[in-house]
Amino acid sequence: xxxxxxxxxxxxxxxxxxxxxxxxxxxxxxxxxxxxxxxxxxxxxxxxxxxxxxxxxxxxxxxxxxxxxxxxxxxxxxxxxxxxxxxxxxxxxxxxxxxxxxxxxxxxxxxxxxxxxxxxxxxxxxxxxxxxxxxxxxxxxxxxxxxxxxxxxxxxxxxxxxxxxxxxxxxxxxxxxxxxxxxxxxxxxxxxxxxxxxxxxxxxxxxxxxxxxxxxxxxxxxxxxxxxxxxxxxxxxxxxxxxxxxxxxxxxxxxxxxxxxxxxxxxxxxxxxxxxxxxxxxxxxxxxxxxxxxxxxxxxxxxxxxxxxxxxxxxxxxxxxxxxxxxxxxxxxxxxxxxxxxxxxxxxxxxxxxxxxxxxxxxxxxxxxxxxxxxxxxxxxxxxxxxxxx
Amino acid sequence: xxxxxxxxxxxxxxxxxxxxxxxxxxxxxxxxxxxxxxxxxxxxxxxxxxxxxxxxxxxxxxxxxxxxxxxxxxxxxxxxxxxxxxxxxxxxxxxxxxxxxxxxxxxxxxxxxxxxxxxxxxxxxxxxxxxxxxxxxxxxxxxxxxxxxxxxxxxxxxxxxxxxxxxxxxxxxxxxxxxxxxxxxxxxxxxxxxxxxxxxxxxxxxxxxxxxxxxxxxxxxxxxxxxxxxxxxxxxxxxxxxxxxxxxxxxxxxxxxxxxxxxxxxxxxxxxxxxxxxxxxxxxxxxxxxxxxxxxxxxxxxxxxxxxxxxxxxxx
Ligand SMILES: Cc1ncc(C[n+]2csc(CCOP(=O)(O)OP(=O)(O)O)c2C)c(N)n1
Ligand code: SF4
Numbered sequence: 001x002x003x004x005x006x007x008x009x010x011x012x013x014x015x016x017x018x019x020x021x022x023x024x025x026x027x028x029x030x031x032x033x034x035x036x037x038x039x040x041x042x043x044x045x046x047x048x049x050x051x052x053x054x055x056x057x058x059x060x061x062x063x064x065x066x067x068x069x070x071x072x073x074x075x076x077x078x079x080x081x082x083x084x085x086x087x088x089x090x091x092x093x094x095x096x097x098x099x100x101x102x103x104x105x106x107x108x109x110x111x112x113x114x115x116x117x118x119x120x121x122x123x124x125x126x127x128x129x130x131x132x133x134x135x136x137x138x139x140x141x142x143x144x145x146x147x148x149x150x151x152x153x154x155x156x157x158x159x160x161x162x163x164x165x166x167x168x169x170x171x172x173x174x175x176x177x178x179x180x181x182x183x184x185x186x187x188x189x190x191x192x193x194x195x196x197x198x199x200x201x202x203x204x205x206x207x208x209x210x211x212x213x214x215x216x217x218x219x220x221x222x223x224x225x226x227x228x229x230x231x232x233x234x235x236x237x238x239x240x241x242x243x244x245x246x247x248x249x250x251x252x253x254x255x256x257x258x259x260x261x262x263x264x265x266x267x268x269x270x271x272x273x274x275x276x277x278x279x280x281x282x283x284x285x286x287x288x289x290x291x292x293x294x295x296x297x298x299x300x301x302x303x304x305x306x307x308x309x310x311x312x313x314x315x316x317x318x319x320x321x322x323x324x325x326x327x328x329x330x331x332x333x334x335x336x337x338x339x340x341x342x343x344x345x346x347x348x349x350x351x352x353x354x355x356x357x358x359x360x361x362x363x364x365x366x367x368x369x370x371x372x373x374x375x376x377x378x379x380x381x382x383x384x385x386x387x388x389x390x
Numbered sequence: 391x392x393x394x395x396x397x398x399x400x401x402x403x404x405x406x407x408x409x410x411x412x413x414x415x416x417x418x419x420x421x422x423x424x425x426x427x428x429x430x431x432x433x434x435x436x437x438x439x440x441x442x443x444x445x446x447x448x449x450x451x452x453x454x455x456x457x458x459x460x461x462x463x464x465x466x467x468x469x470x471x472x473x474x475x476x477x478x479x480x481x482x483x484x485x486x487x488x489x490x491x492x493x494x495x496x497x498x499x500x501x502x503x504x505x506x507x508x509x510x511x512x513x514x515x516x517x518x519x520x521x522x523x524x525x526x527x528x529x530x531x532x533x534x535x536x537x538x539x540x541x542x543x544x545x546x547x548x549x550x551x552x553x554x555x556x557x558x559x560x561x562x563x564x565x566x567x568x569x570x571x572x573x574x575x576x577x578x579x580x581x582x583x584x585x586x587x588x589x590x591x592x593x594x595x596x597x598x599x600x601x602x603x604x605x606x607x608x609x610x611x612x613x614x615x616x617x618x619x620x621x622x623x624x625x626x627x628x629x630x631x632x633x634x635x636x637x638x639x640x641x642x643x644x645x646x647x648x649x650x651x652x653x654x655x656x657x658x659x660x661x662x663x664x665x666x667x668x669x670x671x672x673x674x675x676x677x678x679x680x681x682x683x684x685x686x687x688x689x690x691x692x693x694x695x696x697x698x699x700x701x702x703x704x705x706x
Contacts, residue, residue: 023488026481050492052484057521061477064518067470068445068481074489076481094470193494200466200482202441202500209469210456 002182002246009140010035010173012181013079013105013165016147018049019187020103023074023194026054026065030084031117032169033107037079059084063091063102070100071208073199075151078102081169082109085123089130095162096131097224098209101154101194102162104132105147108269109169110321110357118358119169121268121320124297125331131224133163133231134298136268138254140177142295143167145248148182148191152238155194159231166297170358172270182246190245232299252301254293255308257283261290263314263374266305266336268294271318271354271361278366289370294332302339309336314348314373316366319383320355328382348376351383359387392651394585397608403600410436414444419462420454424628426619426635427451427534430592431505434532434616437599438501438606440465445479447506447515448472450541450620451534473514476522479504479529501606505532508549509539512573523582523611530605530612533575536620544623548573552690553683554675556623561678571690579613580649586612587649588657593635597646597657604648617644625674634672641669642695647702654701666691 005012014036017025025044027037043049052069056062062078070076080088085106095102111122127134133153137143143165150163167173198206212220236252243249256276258264267275272293282289292308294301309315319330329337333351340346350373355361365386372384391399404410414435421428427450435442446452446469455462456469470478483502489495504522506515511533519531538556539545546559550568555561559568579587586608590598598616605612617638619631626634638644641664646657666688670676679687699706 024484052488054484057517061518061521064470064474064477065481068478069485071468072482072485074485200443200468202466205464205466207456207461207463207467210458210461211453212458216458
């Protein structure tokens with residue numbers, strides 16, 4: 001039945017990858033992801049994990065190696081953050097277009113300049129349109145569980161897309177938390193060996209990555225889009241099976257005290273734990289506040305999110321990455337507004353940028369945001385950056 | 391004996407009587423007439439046979455062999471991007487290693503080949519290539535050197551020779567074409583201490599194929615540099631490309647040699663070299679060069695060749 005452990009979340013993430021019986025890991029160090037691949041290399045060095053560990057010379061090559069490895073038919077993993085993601089991004093698009101079930105953990109970190117090694121969601125937002133399935137963990141247990149789920153979904157023949165598991169750098173990756181680590185037999189029962197549909201094999205030659213002339217490119221992209229859309233049902237199914245086997249149930253959007261809420265905060269990642277404390281605090285003052293947390297970011301769970309927030313008068317939407325649209329919405333807020341628009345539902349949406357480059361976000365900040373949203377009176381307001389020093 | 395010498399000690403070469411009939415790279419591709427790259431690649435593939443996985447860089451050889459839904463490849467082939475073919479092949483090789491060891495597959499004898507143009511090799515992909523050679527993956531890398539970025543329309547690369555006119559090293563009032571000397575890519579490969587490095591030319595197919603075959607027998611990385619005329623970019627006739635390639639060797643412009651376990655071995659000594667001017671004359675990319683320019687190039691070629699003979703321990 002697994003065992004209760006208390007370790008750093010990065011170490012747990014690496015242990016989960018090892019339990020998933022991965023064949024090839026290609027990786028390059030970058031803070032705050034480093035502990036994950038360091039620990040994986042130790043597991044390989046000690047013989048606890050039978051895998052090829054390729055210490056590549058750049059993240060661009062890490063993702064390229066992963067493509068080669070996955071195309072050859074091996075279960076494949078890498079991890080990165082921030083600038084590392086930026087360098088590999090050219091190849092990330094190719095990984096999803098070639099329908100390769102690579103799994104990557106991203107310990108989320110801000111993007112330069114100024115150089116900042118601390119957490120925000122700049123890398124996550126940059127990777128939003130790469131065609132990868134993307135999940136976001138709130139705590140250590142989710143990091144472990146989403147890792148198994150990632151391989152399960154990626155390698156499903158109805159999906160065959162790469163999956164990115166996101167966790168907040170430092171504020172989650174470097175925390176020591178109590179977690180339940182499943183045992184090998186349990187993971188094996190959930191996660192069958194990878195069986196590629198096509199692979200690079202001289203006994204059955206195939207061509208991967210040919211030239212797409214204008215008369216085929218559109219169709220190829222349409223098929224890829226369809227695959228991402230169709231993956232949602234499989235993602236949910238895989239969470240159901242996970243729950244039935246491990247007793248921990250997950251869904252695309254998680255809610256906390258939303259049933260009668262007038263004001264709902266929409267968040268992603270570990271910051272949601274602070275948000276829940278703020279919700280409790282505000283509730284104790286008689287304020288009807290709730291939280292909706294996005295766990296599945298791509299494919300975007302529009303209907304689920306709408307269901308979660310449709311009863312509220314005010315929405316507090318958090319963005320944790322600068323996006324320089326020059327307009328009046330962060331990326332998360334723009335997505336939220338688009339689902340409201342489609343349903344002709346117009347609650348008061350207030351968009352706040354918080355926690356950029358590792359800036360602390362406190363319970364008090366949440367209370368301030370909720371207050372602003374509920375006193376706004378429904379007039380559109382551009383986004384606001386919270387906690388800016390004078 | 392070094393690992394390369396050990397691996398090829400029983401090597402029996404190809405000759406005109408035992409040419410393999412396999413064509414892993416089939417006819418019907420879309421390369422220009424007289425393309426030296428496709429010729430060299432075809433010869434290499436004949437030498438390797440069918441038990442091979444090929445990783446292609448972006449460039450002419452990718453474009454002309456793979457427009458979907460057609461493919462000229464009878465063996466598994468993958469193209470990912472321009473600068474990363476060495477990293478892709480490293481991933482394929484590692485996957486085979488892991489899967490063979492874990493009993494997931496039983497295919498221990500597959501050969502892994504990566505190729506790229508000179509731009510891919512000497513410029514944008516040099517980092518990934520260096521990384522893969524340094525880590526010692528068991529693969530063959532072939533640089534198809536046509537001395538420019540041809541796929542995007544004849545722009546200069548660091549492998550373009552001094553004085554060559556390209557679309558980004560044009561001849562003008564203040565320019566004689568390419569202003570730098572050709573980067574010594576085989577030398578850079580040798581500096582990685584890999585077991586096998588060689589140069590070859592499609593004008594000498596038996597020599598080329600034997601080098602490819604040896605590379606496939608040697609464990610670890612092997613780097614092959616193929617001189618590959620491009621009639622389109624060099625402004626010569628398609629029917630002349632093999633003659634140009636032969637002249638490059640005969641004029642000492644492109645000497646043929648191997649470096650086995652770090653030991654230089656001359657493949658053929660050019661006893662009565664033709665003048666470099668004869669080589670340059672065959673291609674309109676050099677037509678603006680003056681007598682003085684050609685003299686300077688001749689001196690440089692002579693010096694480089696003398697240096698090579700020294701490394702090979704051959705009397706001048
Ligand atoms: C990152 C990136 N930059 C630029 C290009 C455009 N590009 C494609 S092929 C090529 C040149 C290829 O030259 P070379 O490697 O010498 O091969 P050749 O076509 O001459 O065989 C360039 C610049 C690209 N595909 N990717
Ligand atoms: S442009 Fe040159 S290298 Fe490219 S296919 Fe034509 S001849 Fe070959």
